Amino acid sequence: MDLFEAIKSRRSIRRYKTDPVDDKKIETILDAGRWAPSWGNTQCWRFVVVRDAAVKAKIADTLKKIKLPDKEVPNPASGAMNNVPVIIVVCARIGSAGAGHGTPGGKPEYVTDKGDWFMFDVALAVQNMVLAAHAQGLGTVIIGAFDAPQVEKILNVPEGYRAVTLFPLGVPEHEGKAPPRKELSEIVSKDSFGK
Amino acid sequence: MDIFEAIKNRRSIRHYKPDPVDDKTVEKVLEAAHWAPSWGNQQCWRFVVVRDPRTRSAVADTLAKVSVDSEWVENAAALSIRHAPVLIVVCAEKSGAGRSGDGALLNEKGEYWYMFDIALAMQNLTLAAHALGLGTVIVGGFDVARVEKIIGVTGDCTAVTMTPLGVPAGKGQVSPRKKLSEVIFMEKF
Numbered sequence: 561m562d563l564f565e566a567i568k569s570r571r572s573i574r575r576y577k578t579d580p581v582d583d584k585k586i587e588t589i590l591d592a593g594r595w596a597p598s599w600g601n602t603q604c605w606r607f608v609v610v611r612d613a614a615v616k617a618k619i620a621d622t623l624k625k626i627k628l629p630d631k632e633v634p635n636p637a638s639g640a641m642n643n644v645p646v647i648i649v650v651c652a653r654i655g656s657a658g659a660g661h662g663t664p665g666g667k668p669e670y671v672t673d674k675g676d677w678f679m680f681d682v683a684l685a686v687q688n689m690v691l692a693a694h695a696q697g698l699g700t701v702i703i704g705a706f707d708a709p710q711v712e713k714i715l716n717v718p719e720g721y722r723a724v725t726l727f728p729l730g731v732p733e734h735e736g737k738a739p740p741r742k743e744l745s746e747i748v749s750k751d752s753f754g755k
Numbered sequence: 756m757d758i759f760e761a762i763k764n765r766r767s768i769r770h771y772k773p774d775p776v777d778d779k780t781v782e783k784v785l786e787a788a789h790w791a792p793s794w795g796n797q798q799c800w801r802f803v804v805v806r807d808p809r810t811r812s813a814v815a816d817t818l819a820k821v822s823v824d825s826e827w828v829e830n831a832a833a834l835s836i837r838h839a840p841v842l843i844v845v846c847a848e849k850s851g852a853g854r855s856g857d858g859a860l861l862n863e864k865g866e867y868w869y870m871f872d873i874a875l876a877m878q879n880l881t882l883a884a885h886a887l888g889l890g891t892v893i894v895g896g897f898d899v900a901r902v903e904k905i906i907g908v909t910g911d912c913t914a915v916t917m918t919p920l921g922v923p924a925g926k927g928q929v930s931p932r933k934k935l936s937e938v939i940f941m942e943k944f
Contacts, residue, residue: 563761563886567790567879590939592762594932601930608940627855671819671896679867683874688762695758705861717944739796741789748785748802752907
């Protein structure tokens with residue numbers, strides 16, 4: 561698939577068919593993730609492929625409910641988590657992205673006010689993966705609102721690593737819709753901010 | 756360009772030709788970035804397109820030095836920013852990503868979800884640039900406060916990252932990747 565077509569026609573998919581997804585397609589997706597650039601080539605990303613129904617159900621239970629003015633409703637993605645054949649959980653090694661060489665002879669320290677850049681580098685890989693999934697006819701929806709410490713327990717994520725994001729992976733049951741984008745003029749300025 | 760070809764052949768480019776890049780091409784690249792998904796469709800990204808050589812040079816001066824053979828030298832990307840005709844600075848509105856509808860932060864990553872959303876857009880940007888024959892290199896190690904002053908970042912926004920955009924002078928190097936088996940686990944970490 562053409563890159564621009566993939567970028568423009570990818571949608572967040574919240575309902576999936578139960579059709580299986582073979583390992584080869586998954587490997588193509590993870591390989592695409594691995595080709596993302598990273599801070600000092602630190603490649604802090606780690607991918608956990610979950611097919612086990614019991615584990616998927618436990619992960620689905622960690623999704624945060626959405627607060628409406630009068631009630632709380634389940635995340636629209638949580639229904640997808642149980643019947644989709646695969647969930648990819650993306651973890652990060654902390655303390656590497658964003659760290660500089662430190663003072664000569666000293667300990668490494670973070671270079672910017674943003675601290676650890678693991679959130680940034682993981683997302684570079686995730687964007688490659690959602691595009692690679694879409695180009696192979698598979699849907700994804702990136703989920704951040706879940707109980708990460710709970711998922712770390714479920715998956716035995718060791719100290720020094722964090723669960724960052726997860727996405728179901730399966731055959732879309734419907735075409736997703738494109739949420740409206742701001743006009744380019746609202747987000748782009750020339751030579752100085754907001755101009 | 757085929758998407759997998761773009762993903763696998765994109766390189767971080769640190770040497771640029773002075774050839775111009777027109778506004779239409781810059782717009783294509785930014786439009787691709789803008790098609791990234793975002794937390795609650797907040798689209799927290801803001802792009803500042805800098806062509807003015809004095810502004811580019813002032814921004815290049817803020818890059819953190821790097822240590823090579825125990826000597827502190829200018830980051831190669833600083834030269835890229837001076838040479839390439841266009842610099843794109845990506846800022847984030849901090850109050851959007853990571854929150855529920857009532858503005859409460861939703862998990863222990865706090866407001867740092869803006870880093871995540873900016874990077875989703877940034878990866879679309881680097882791929883689109885590559886497909887159009889242009890190079891990029893994502894830069895994070897710069898003096899944020901100085902850059903925000905130079906380009907006049909206001910309100911609830913912060914400068915997160917930047918990239919020069921231009922015609923590559925030479926091919927970038929392939930940074931060796933870890934084996935898939937080092938980064939993939941089945942069922943448990």
